[in-house]
Amino acid sequence: MKALLTTGEGPFGLSHEEVPDPVAGPGEALVRVRAVSVNRGELALAAVSPAGTRLGWDVAGTVVEAAADGSGPAPGTRVVGLADGAGWSERVALPVSRLAEIPAGVTDEQAAALPVAALTAWYGLRKAGPLLGRTVLVTGAGGGVGRIAVQLAAAAGARVVAWTGSPERGQGLAELGAEVVSTYEEAAGGGSDVLFDSVGGEVLTRAFVTLRRGGVAVVYGNTTRSELVLPPDWGRARPGVSLHNVFLFDEIERQDPGADLGALLGLCAAGRLDPQVAVTAPWDDPAEALKRLEGRSVNGKVVLRLP
Amino acid sequence: MKALLTTGEGPFGLSHEEVPDPVAGPGEALVRVRAVSVNRGELALAAVSPAGTRLGWDVAGTVVEAAADGSGPAPGTRVVGLADGAGWSERVALPVSRLAEIPAGVTDEQAAALPVAALTAWYGLRKAGPLLGRTVLVTGAGGGVGRIAVQLAAAAGARVVAWTGSPERGQGLAELGAEVVSTYEEAAGGGSDVLFDSVGGEVLTRAFVTLRRGGVAVVYGNTTRSELVLPPDWGRARPGVSLHNVFLFDEIERQDPGADLGALLGLCAAGRLDPQVAVTAPWDDPAEALKRLEGRSVNGKVVLRLP
Structure with missing residues (x-):
């Protein structure tokens, strides 16, 4: 063959x-x-x-x-x-x-x-627990995983904020259920309860600080291959916050x-x-x-x- | 009165x-x-x-x-x-x-x-799940919370690695159940499954990278008031790793x-x-x-x- x-x-x-x-x-x-x-x-x-x-x-x-x-x-x-x-x-x-x-x-x-793409979004979002009524910020929302994560979070009852690298990348995301569609520079959408990211670097830092008390950040990649840098009050300003790596071929073993x-x-x-x-x-x-x-x-x- | x-x-x-x-x-x-x-x-x-x-x-x-x-x-x-x-x-x-x-x-x-001190260690370590047979790295192990965390982890069946700022701070930790007692500079003890830290900064970075696949870092303070900095492969090199903030007066509400x-x-x-x-x-x-x-x-x- x-x-x-x-x-x-x-x-x-x-x-x-x-x-x-x-x-x-x-x-x-x-x-x-x-x-x-x-x-x-x-x-x-x-x-x-x-x-x-x-x-x-x-x-x-x-x-x-x-x-x-x-x-x-x-x-x-x-x-x-x-x-x-x-x-x-x-x-x-x-x-x-x-x-x-x-x-x-x-x-x-x-x-x-x-x-x-869909299992990465599925397992990643499940790390955050029930999404009904929570705000989920999806970065890299214009790509294959991002577009599925936006839909799954919206279908699970979340308010979805979608960030992309450019307005062109954000096309169609509102129709998929995103209430706010923004670029990394604008960083609109306010506070969030869940963050789903694979960009890393400054985008991850900027997204992380939108998390509220008890927020959950799920990271499934680091396309910018950057260090993770969070401000000194990353935990103190949002008690109970957590950050999780999810890697599909590890996850499916469980x-x-x-x-x-x-x-x-x-x-x-x-x-x-x-x-x-x-x-x-x-x-x-x-x-x-x-x-x-x-x-x-x-x-x-x-x-x-x-x- | x-x-x-x-x-x-x-x-x-x-x-x-x-x-x-x-x-x-x-x-x-x-x-x-x-x-x-x-x-x-x-x-x-x-x-x-x-x-x-x-x-x-x-x-x-x-x-x-x-x-x-x-x-x-x-x-x-x-x-x-x-x-x-x-x-x-x-x-x-x-x-x-x-x-x-x-x-x-x-x-x-x-x-x-x-x-x-003890409830902070108790709730913090519980975020990591069962400890039997796992390696728990405690930084700041010489202080009040650290000495209790060392004992609780050992009592729960963990192999305990204790890091302190100086050999003097490490006195008595072996008797409390630590298998390895080291300074931040030596950073001995090998790979770990759980990290319990309130030092932050370089100590946290050094401790985090000892975590293995699926490892859990629990952070209950940041006494150095430093940024959190992790290397680009923080997640990729240890799939499923997670980092949790625990703040006692938030935790007790649940x-x-x-x-x-x-x-x-x-x-x-x-x-x-x-x-x-x-x-x-x-x-x-x-x-x-x-x-x-x-x-x-x-x-x-x-x-x-x-x-």
């Missing part, structure tokens, strides 16, 4: 190569892949990986071989799943615990946009990602969550889409469609 | 003045105070408060008037309690929810050392401080917790003891005895 392999020529250097067919292990189903999505973390990996590295976390397709123990979806079922990192392939073997059936009304492309993907797909089918597929490209010509993702000119997710 | 009032002349400026007798409100017992302890936070307040300010959180004594609704301890019961800030007085009215009976074998002086004080007294009576009363002074001549506390030359708690 074919898979996308790095060429060693930077984050967009990918080529289609013949690789061995996957073999399903115990508790694994074999999936014929129809769509994959691309995360910025994968571009970062592609940039530093040697030629011939396989990548890919988010896959959607059709089960061609059920797990040998009879668990999980039957052949022919449309599924989405979270792979460990070689999902950009025509076929992939996945543990059934990381698979969910795609309901009617949700496309393969939409489903493929979910695993990394969670049930298949069931959680199922819950997210249920929200999609009910019209309460839009995966925000902003760009769809054929998987044999992904470079242009990847460059736009890297340049933060994609307001949402990039999905590659397999033939 | 007499009370200790600030004179406005710095942290040690206190004088005995006549003040009105307290009147017990609903659910409050009236306590004849026998011993109070002094916390560094009170010295900081004394330094900035106008003349005539009353202070005092930690009180131990004897109930002279039970709560009118019949709840709480009967007259004659030895009790310890947490006052809102005017406890350095001959009598004090305290909510029964903030009182605990002192068991036989525990002196008034020992009991008076507990409320602020807790049951009387019951928790009772649990701490039970540990004292069982010989599992020593309140570490290092200096006892008469309350009409506290200045020398307070100066030693301010200068960090007291390895434990300062208690003032009333006549």
Whole structure:
């Protein structure tokens, strides 16, 4: 079968190569892949990986071989799943615990946009507890994870404040449920109870100090690769405040990602969550889409469609 | 009755003045105070408060008037309690929810050392969950809160690493259960799962990076009044790590401080917790003891005895 392999020529250097067919292990189903999505973390990996590295976390397709123990979806079922990192392939073997059936009304492309982005937002926001009536500040709100976090927080009953790097990045966020849409410079929205960030640096500092007593900051990345700097009164001025790192591939070891993907797909089918597929490209010509993702000119997710 | 009032002349400026007798409100017992302890936070307040300010959180004594609704301890019961800030007085009215009976074998002086210091360590360490078999790093381990935290963590089954500003400050910590006793410069002890800090600044940074995957940092003060600075990989290098502020007078609004004080007294009576009363002074001549506390030359708690 074919898979996308790095060429060693930077984050967009990918080529289609013949690789061995996957073999399903115990508790694994074999999936014929129809769509994959691309995360910025994968571009970062592609940039530093040697030629011939396989990548890919988010896959959607059709089960061609059920797990040998009879668990999980039957052949022919449309599924989405979270792979460990070689999902950009025509076929992939996945543990059934990381698979969910795609309901009617949700496309393969939409489903493929979910695993990394939506589970990161899902587990991250859950660290903050119940959100009903609380103010949730989402930074980096214009990207794939951010747009999903805005929707999940709003659906959970929060007042959502969305910060982005530019007004262009904020387009559509009000329609997704953000009551306030602001840039990092304006930093509008007032006090908050929950902060969801992956920007780091000055943006994180500025966002953190909006937290009130008992506030919860959840950080799932540090795209600026900055030190974390908080003012001396970071705790004293907001007693009980906490700061949490969330890293998806650590989190899923304690969670049930298949069931959680199922819950997210249920929200999609009910019209309460839009995966925000902003760009769809054929998987044999992904470079242009990847460059736009890297340049933060994609307001949402990039999905590659397999033939 | 007499009370200790600030004179406005710095942290040690206190004088005995006549003040009105307290009147017990609903659910409050009236306590004849026998011993109070002094916390560094009170010295900081004394330094900035106008003349005539009353202070005092930690009180131990004897109930002279039970709560009118019949709840709480009967007259004659030895009790310890947490006052809102005017406890350095001959009598004090305290909510029964903030009182605990002192068991036989525990002196008034020992009991008076507990409320602020031991409840801070108690609630702080509880934020980290079960400690059995985990490594707990306590900074500022030579002081009143630190010495109690070392004992509570060891009693909960943790391997305890204690850091202090000097070898002198570390005296006795091994006997209290610390497996490693080190200075901030040496920073010995290896990786940790839990960090309990009130030093802030470089010490906090150095301690934080010893945390492993899923580690929990609990910060209950910032005596250096420094910015919090963590390296760019603070989260990425230790997935799931979290940082929590704990402030006692915020925490008790969600807790049951009387019951928790009772649990701490039970540990004292069982010989599992020593309140570490290092200096006892008469309350009409506290200045020398307070100066030693301010200068960090007291390895434990300062208690003032009333006549």
